[in-house]
Amino acid sequence: MSSTFDTVAQVISETSDVPLENIKPESHAIDDLGIDSLDFLDIVFALDKKFGIKIPLEQWTQEINQGKASVQDYFVLKNLCARIDELVAAKTAK
C-alpha cells in the first residue's frame, strides 16, 4: 500500500504540479488536489505505464454515474491505490 501510494503521489506531483507534501492518502484528487478530468487522464496514462495495468476509467465513471459506486471509492487516493493493487494482483494471477 505504501509503495503504491508513494508512486501515485509522485506521478500526481509530476503531472499536475501539486506539491508532493500536499498529497495524502486521504486526499480527494478532485476536491482536495484540484485535478481536472484531462489532468487525471495524464495521471492514469502514467499509472497504466508504471504498474503495467489498464485502469478501467470508463467503467468507474459508469459505476459512479449509475450510483453503483461513490466518487470517493475511486478518487480518494488510498482507495485509488487499493484499486490499483487489485488490478496489479489480478494481472499477476493471470
Add this chain to the structure above:
Amino acid sequence: MRLEYFDLIDKVDELDLAGSTIRISSRLPERSPVFDGHFPNFPLLPGVMMLEIMNHAAGYLQYRRFNGERFVFLGGVKRAKFRRMVRPGDLIEVRARLTHEGSGFSVAETSLTSGGVTAADAEIILISQEFPNPEIKAALARHSESLAQPAEA
C-alpha cells in the same frame, strides 16, 4: 484537401489495425483562405493545421480500430515540434502509431513529412466515447467510405 473545411486526408496509403499504425497522404492546395492570412505574400501551412492533420490521421486510425463505433477526438498534446515550413502545393505524408491504449483514451506518436523530411512531430492524446448523436456517426461513416482505402493489414 480543403483546409478551411478541415477536410485534411486525401488518401489512406497504409492502415494496419493490428499493428496500430497508419500512413496517409495529402496534397496541399495552391490556394486557400488559410494562406491569405498566413502569411500575405508568403503562404505557409500553420503549425496548428499540421497538428490537426496529425490528429486526423491518428484519430482515423483509432476510429477504424473501433470499427466506426466510437467518437474519437483530440484530448491533449503532450509534445509538438514544427521543424520545417510546408508550402502550398506540397505533398505531405503523415504517420501515426498508437503507443498506449487506455480506458477511454489512447496516446499516439505522429509525424508529418514533406519531401521525405520531417516537418512536424507530436505526441497526442485521443479521447474516445460514444457518439453524441446518430447523425455525426453516419456523417463520419460516409466520410470514411469516401477515403481511398488500402488493403487492410
